[in-house]
Amino acid sequence: MLTYQDLLEKHLSRIEKPGRYLGTELNSVHKENPLVHVALAFPDVYEVGMSHFGLKILYHIANKHPEFYAERVFAPWPDMEKIMLEEQVELLTLESSTPIKNLDLVGFTLQYELSYTNILHMLRLAGINIWAKNRNEGPLIIAGGPCAFNPEPLAPFFDAIVLGDGEEVFLQILKILAQEKNRTKRLALIGQLDGVYLPDQFKISYQADGTIESISPERKIKKAVVADLDQADYPEKPIVPFIQTVHDRVNVEVFRGCLRGCRFCQAGMIYRPTRERTDTEIKRLILETLKNTGYEEVSLTSLSTADYTKLSCLVPDLMTVLEPKKVSLSLPSLRIDSFSVDLAKEIEKVKKTGLTFAPEAGSQRMRDLINKNVTEEDLLKTADAAFANGWTHIKLYFMIGLPTETDADVLAIAELAKKVREVGRRYTKKVTVTVSTSSLVPKSHTPFQWVGQNEREELKRKQFLIKDALKGPGLQFNWHNPEGSYLEAVLARGDRRLAPVLAYAEENGAYFDSWHEYFKPEIWAEAFAACNIDPDFYALRERTKTEILPWDHLDSGVKKSFLWQEWEKALSEKTTGDCREIGCIGCGVCPDLNVKTILRGERT
Amino acid sequence: MIAGLKFGKDIRVAYISHLDVIRVFERALRRANLPLSFSQGFSPKPKLVFAQALPLGITSSGEYLDIHLEEEIKPLKLLLKLAEIMPPGFDLYEVVALPEGIKPVMAVITHASYLIYTSEPEIFLHAEKMKSLPYINKKGGKTKEVDLKPLIKSIELIDGGVRVVSQAGSKANLRPDALLCALGVKKPLRIHREDLYLERDGQLISPLKRN
Ligand code: SF4
Numbered sequence: 001m002l003t004y005q006d007l008l009e010k011h012l013s014r015i016e017k018p019g020r021y022l023g024t025e026l027n028s029v030h031k032e033n034p035l036v037h038v039a040l041a042f043p044d045v046y047e048v049g050m051s052h053f054g055l056k057i058l059y060h061i062a063n064k065h066p067e068f069y070a071e072r073v074f075a076p077w078p079d080m081e082k083i084m085l086e087e088q089v090e091l092l093t094l095e096s097s098t099p100i101k102n103l104d105l106v107g108f109t110l111q112y113e114l115s116y117t118n119i120l121h122m123l124r125l126a127g128i129n130i131w132a133k134n135r136n137e138g139p140l141i142i143a144g145g146p147c148a149f150n151p152e153p154l155a156p157f158f159d160a161i162v163l164g165d166g167e168e169v170f171l172q173i174l175k176i177l178a179q180e181k182n183r184t185k186r187l188a189l190i191g192q193l194d195g196v197y198l199p200d201q202f203k204i205s206y207q208a209d210g211t212i213e214s215i216s217p218e219r220k221i222k223k224a225v226v227a228d229l230d231q232a233d234y235p236e237k238p239i240v241p242f243i244q245t246v247h248d249r250v251n252v253e254v255f256r257g258c259l260r261g262c263r264f265c266q267a268g269m270i271y272r273p274t275r276e277r278t279d280t281e282i283k284r285l286i287l288e289t290l291k292n293t294g295y296e297e298v299s300l301t302s303l304s305t306a307d308y309t310k311l312s313c314l315v316p317d318l319m320t321v322l323e324p325k326k327v328s329l330s331l332p333s334l335r336i337d338s339f340s341v342d343l344a345k346e347i348e349k350v351k352k353t354g355l356t357f358a359p360e361a362g363s364q365r366m367r368d369l370i371n372k373n374v375t376e377e378d379l380l381k382t383a384d385a386a387f388a389n390g391w392t393h394i395k396l397y398f399m400i401g402l403p404t405e406t407d408a409d410v411l412a413i414a415e416l417a418k419k420v421r422e423v424g425r426r427y428t429k430k431v432t433v434t435v436s437t438s439s440l441v442p443k444s445h446t447p448f449q450w451v452g453q454n455e456r457e458e459l460k461r462k463q464f465l466i467k468d469a470l471k472g473p474g475l476q477f478n479w480h481n482p483e484g485s486y487l488e489a490v491l492a493r494g495d496r497r498l499a500p501v502l503a504y505a506e507e508n509g510a511y512f513d514s515w516h517e518y519f520k521p522e523i524w525a526e527a528f529a530a531c532n533i534d535p536d537f538y539a540l541r542e543r544t545k546t547e548i549l550p551w552d553h554l555d556s557g558v559k560k561s562f563l564w565q566e567w568e569k570a571l572s573e574k575t576t577g578d579c580r581e582i583g584c585i586g587c588g589v590c591p592d593l594n595v596k597t598i599l600r601g602e603r604t
Numbered sequence: 605m606i607a608g609l610k611f612g613k614d615i616r617v618a619y620i621s622h623l624d625v626i627r628v629f630e631r632a633l634r635r636a637n638l639p640l641s642f643s644q645g646f647s648p649k650p651k652l653v654f655a656q657a658l659p660l661g662i663t664s665s666g667e668y669l670d671i672h673l674e675e676e677i678k679p680l681k682l683l684l685k686l687a688e689i690m691p692p693g694f695d696l697y698e699v700v701a702l703p704e705g706i707k708p709v710m711a712v713i714t715h716a717s718y719l720i721y722t723s724e725p726e727i728f729l730h731a732e733k734m735k736s737l738p739y740i741n742k743k744g745g746k747t748k749e750v751d752l753k754p755l756i757k758s759i760e761l762i763d764g765g766v767r768v769v770s771q772a773g774s775k776a777n778l779r780p781d782a783l784l785c786a787l788g789v790k791k792p793l794r795i796h797r798e799d800l801y802l803e804r805d806g807q808l809i810s811p812l813k814r815n
Contacts, residue, residue: 018619026691242624294631326648
């Protein structure tokens with residue numbers, strides 16, 4: 001049987017990046033005859049998958065036990081995929097080139113909707129039947145990750161789906177696999193764990209107008225949650241890829257869960273509440289990981305790193321140890337305030353790369369509607385601080401297609417960018433302000449779960465408005481194609497009736513949809529037509545308060561009534577504060593899951 | 605101090621490109637916590653000089669690297685340290701202390717020997733007797749005919765193939781794939797770079813022996 005190594009040797013000249021398929025990277029794990037053998041599958045190319053921290057956490061959790069072996073598997077890039085089909089090689093794990101159909105379990109991560117067809121394609125390449133009901137042997141196929149909160153379009157493909165923090169559940173699953181060898185019994189035991197959803201146990205019925213009539217039984221699956229991050233397992237010896245990946249550095253998650261309450265943001269709702277690591281633990285993890293990897297960059301990650309309560313002491317403290325080692329520090333997300341500029345100054349003593357801020361909307365009305373508690377004055381002051389400190393390039397992220405958005409709201413984006421440019425011109429002539437927009441994709445479990453997405457033509461028109469208004473020196477506009485956002489919107493709030501569409505699209509060549517060079521909207525149009533599904537029903541339709549939503553049985557802990565209340569407040573353009581500052585606002589997650597917000601210092 | 609290292613790449617890392625090898629060494633040396641010299645500028649990097657990039661898919665037992673260090677360190681100690689921290693697939697043979705100011709290894713290489721495992725050794729041996737070996741070199745849309753023959757120093761039979769000693773380095777360089785293409789042979793089973801040399805007084809000597 002051929003291994004990846006054999007395929008590389010035989011077809012080297014046809015493979016663009018052989019380094020994707022080696023499996024022998026530093027800190028990769030190799031074991032013989034494990035008791036439980038599983039694969040962690042990331043449905044995208046190696047460089048993307050290896051940048052994902054969740055995968056590294058689970059890899060570490062499994063492999064630290066001698067009797068468990070978790071290997072990696074990625075979606076083979078089309079060059080390798082073609083060779084594997086020619087050579088009739090079924091999808092293999094990376095480390096030991098074991099066919100994944102021979103394993104105990106394959107766990108996929110659901111990071112973004114446009115990777116769904118890759119999952120089906122990987123199963124097909126592996127010789128595994130994509131439909132769960134047709135599998136009575138072979139590995140259990142499970143999933144987790146943010147999109148697991150509405151996995152309904154994928155429900156018929158998975159045996160089990162994990163909601164919420166995976167660290168503890170994954171270990172329990174491995175233990176069950178070690179004790180029980182019968183496939184059906186295994187699944188039944190796994191189904192009893194906290195946070196595990198067995199789609200097959202739920203039946204959905206529909207009404208004549210296409211909406212859901214009932215989900216039965218009426219029980220809810222609650223997400224799994226790690227109470228204290230300091231106690232959670234962290235991979236201090238992560239794999240160091242040979243080839244350059246998207247994020248190739250030490251990542252330490254300084255906290256999980258954000259409570260700012262931006263109304264479009266799914267991550268901000270499903271990962272509540274905020275649980276901070278202690279600064280001493282963060283520093284220890286960084287130094288330990290540097291020793292084990294030799295990385296030249298460290299990133300402090302979270303949904304909003306500037307909110308970490310001990311950041312103002314942690315950053316200078318880290319700089320004193322990192323600078324002599326010539327290791328750089330990066331903060332992926334900056335808040336719109338001068339504190340963030342000070343931090344950026346601290347970590348970029350010499351090099352001044354562009355600073356990125358996300359006001360998300362151009363007009364105050366829209367920012368209030370999405371609950372982005374930022375004013376124009378905040379942004380201009382922050383920009384002033386940045387230019388005063390020598391930055392010349394500022395990037396601004398916005399969303400278009402927000403509920404009730406008018407042309408005036410859209411044009412306000414361009415006006416805001418121009419005002420930032422004017423601020424910059426007080427300091428230097430060579431100011432650049434880059435505006436990037438994305439289209440709102442309403443997501444499940446958010447206050448916007450009821451709203452319709454703007455039509456694609458409308459999104460294009462709004463982009464043209466901005467483009468025309470942004471002409472002039474020092475202004476740049478990054479355009480995006482709403483076609484992909486539309487498909488995301490269909491799948492993000494889809495139900496089980498979309499499963500045949502996914503299967504059809506995959507069979508007809510949809511693969512790597514998130515890569516614009518491979519994304520083929522025409523395949524999807526054909527798939528919807530063939531399955532007699534109207535995609536607008538999912539993407540564009542506004543839902544009513546009483547409608548049963550496809551994910552109503554999947555519980556993030558945040559109450560549906562709270563989300564509705566937030567939606568109503570959005571429409572009346574009222575903001576909601578952060579419960580870390582104003583006290584509990586009753587989202588429901590803490591009492592429901594018996595957890596609490598953990599802060600390690602004072603809010604600034 | 606400059607530490608001259610001789611290392612090899614076995615099949616496990618033969619598919620890692622030159623740029624990736626540079627990163628592997630940079631990170632390994634950082635893990636080893638050695639007193640590295642860093643380049644100046646916005647993103648300082650350890651000062652490393654490689655003799656010559658090894659084409660993808662080729663194994664080697666003769667690669668060279670100059671490591672610039674801020675402090676003296678015993679060559680043997682450095683070798684043991686590297687053996688401890690390099691990922692599997694890299695063979696580490698020898699470290700010597702080279703004086704500051706010595707010519708960088710990349711500037712001194714003149715020859716390379718390749719072991720080409722092939723079922724058609726006679727074609728290679730025949731080539732040695734030919735007057736010229738034309739090859740069409742395609743570079744950036746332009747094509748140019750070059751003669752590879754002067755680049756070949758010797759070809760001899762070995763068990764399972766041939767040993768080709770050729771010119772290498774910045775002045776004149778024979779790429780193994782160019783040779784295979786010019787000869788029109790089948791894809792060999794494996795190519796192995798046996799060593800790199802510099803020529804002094806008509807002799808090929810090890811780059812570690814330069815002074
Ligand atoms: S339950 Fe209250 S304290 Fe807990 S996250 Fe929700 S609003 Fe904040």
